Amino acid sequence: MTDLYLSISDQPDTVLDAIAASMDxxxxxxxxxxxxxAYMGKLPKPGARVLEVGCGNGASTESLLRSISPAHLTAVDPAEGFLARARARFADRSNLCFAIGDAVNTQQPDAMFDVVVAHTVYSHLPDPRAALAEAFxxxxxGGTLAIFDGDxxxxxxxxxxxxxxxxxxxxxQRNLIHDPYIMRRLPRMMVDAGFADPATAAHGFVQTRDPAYMQSLIARGVAAAAKAGDCGTDLSEALVAEAARRAANRSFYGAILFISAITTKPI
Incomplete structure (x- = not known):
C-alpha cells in the first residue's frame, strides 16, 4: 500500500496544514x-522523562501533558513543518524539546527515557521491528513503552x-496507512524485541453527530486516491459531498477500533 506519511518530510505546507487540522x-x-x-493514565507519572515519537503538530503532545505531567518531554518527528507548528503551540513551555527524528532513528541517547510513547505512528512504519529496537x-x-494506533x-x-x-x-486505507493490521501483530513483536508481555486494550471510537475527524480522513483519503490515479476527481468530490450530506442530516456513521499496547523494558 502507498502511504503519504512515508514521505511526510517532503510534503508541502498545504498537505501538512490538512493533516494538522485532522490531527486537531x-x-x-x-x-x-x-x-x-484512559491509556495515557496508565503511564508512570509525574516527573518522568518522556520521549514522544512522531509528535506531528503537537496535538497528541497536549494529551500527554494533561495525563502524565512529565518532568521533561522530548518530541521527535521527521517533518520540520510539523515541528515548527508544535514549537509555536508550546512556545511558553520550558520543559519541552522538539527535534528532528523518527521511530527508527530518534537521534536520542541510550537509556535516556522513563517512557516512550508512539501515538498513531506504527501503522505508518515500513519497519516496525526496527522501531521497537530503537525504543528499547x-x-x-524498567522503562515503559506505550504504542497506540488504529486497527x-x-x-x-x-x-x-x-x-x-x-x-x-x-x-x-490504501493511501494514508501503510499497515492497517499492525496492532494485531504488535504484541508478539514487542516480546520478540525483548519487552515484557504487553497489556493491550481496545478503544472503540465512533463519530455520528459531529464527525469532523472522519470527514477530514475521508477528504484526505479520496484526494490522495485521485492524485494517485485510482479514481477521477468527480468521484472523489462526490464521496466528500456524500459524507457532508450525511453529516448535515445526522445520518453519518463512522467507526474505528483503536488499540493501546503498553509494555516495559526488563530491568
Missing amino acids: DRAKDPAMQEICA RVLKP YATNSVALFDGDPLQTAMTAT
Missing part, C-alpha cells in the same frame, strides 16, 4: 480525549451492505 479534529473529540486519558535502546531499564482494517462508514461511501474508507 481528532484530538479535540470528547471520545478521543477519554480514550487518551533509548528506554531506561484500521475495522474502519467503517457503511450504513448498509455495499454502501458506496465505504469506498472512501478503502481509499483512506
